[in-house]
Amino acid sequence: MFRTTVVWGLAALLVVACIILVIIVSTKRFQDYNTWVFARRVGLQINSEATFNALRRRSNVTSIGGLAGVFVGILVAAAALLTNPQPGLVSYFWTAAVPIILGFTLAGELVAALRETLFTRDTTLPRFARSRATGPADYVSRRRRMVAAALLAVATVTNAAAVALGVSGSIDAAVYFGSAALPLLAVGAVACVGGIVAERLVLRTPQPAADPAELAWSDAFVAETLRSIRMTVAVVIWISVASAGVGLLAGVDAMHGTSWSTDLGPLLFTWGYLALIIVFSTRGAQQYYLRRLWPQVLSGTPAPVRAVQS
Secondary structure: OHHHHHHHHHHHHHHHHHHHHHHHHOOHHHHHHHHHHHHHHHOOOOOOHHHHHHHHHHHHHHHHHHHHHHHHHHHHHHHHHHHOOOOOHHHHHHHHHHHHHHHHHHHHHHHHHHHHHHHOOOOOOOEEOOOOOOOHHHOOOHHHHOHHHHHHHHHHHHHHHHHHHHHHOOOOHHHHHOOOHHHHHHHHHHHHHHHHHHHHHHHHOOOOOOOHHHHHHHHHHHHHHHHHHHHHHHHHHHHHHHHHHHHHHHHHHHHHOOOHHHHHHHHHHHHHHHHHHHHHHOOOOOOHHHHHHOHHHHHOOOOOOOEEOO
16 A cells, blocks of 8 residues: 555656646747757757747647656556566666656657658648758768667577577576566567658658758758657667566576676666667767758858759
8 A cells, every 4th residue: 555655646746747847848938948959959040930930839849749758658657566566666666667758758759740740741832852862861870770770689689698598597587588578679679660660751751841941941850850760769679678688687686696687777777778868869960961961051051952843
């Protein structure tokens, strides 16, 4: 009873915090600030009221989407703990609750970004002709595009090693197979495929623009959506990597009486997540598309683009 009260009490406090954040995010002052911050990050100037309004709407929708994800993640994490009362609160918080909440947060932001990208464009407006078709390489760097596949390979190898060790009797196979390692490997693989499909849908969506500046902003939105897809998929797959590691270590602990899974498990989830956020958010991650599609913006020269009705 005490455990249930504590869990739902903490969940209620977090939900109240989410509601307060929603109120703050909905204020004009915050939305204006968020709009200018996003413009600075993507390296473009806001040169019209229409652009400002579109950018403000997108920033507000993605912020609300992220907070909605936090809300759902809190409820899922609390319900999962109450239906599985074996783990301690501290261990569960770092190895399960935090990954669940962060995963739902990124998913909420991604769903909102996809909605804005795929379903809110007026495809009847004029579009500007490009000298060539664009692809993922124009919006996300090669290093960042490889992260998800590399992590999926690591998760697969780790799980294969754990299975081999379990079969050979080096670790407690029952403990490993009773963990979430293999189900989360399947989730990671599905996320990888889903990310590829979503990316193709985004790239196939027309980009109506009345002038070169609007086209550049459209590219900024596409780049941000693709970056969000890649980052979310990478985080989901990293959770499967960390779960495989924790499952393997739990098998070792059961066999040898150690506590590696509880000592290192929280670090695997938390530090891996932070590392991925850094990879996808620093070193020009949000301005990569400028180097590929709009180098003249970086050099300060006009964009040589001509309008074509399509």
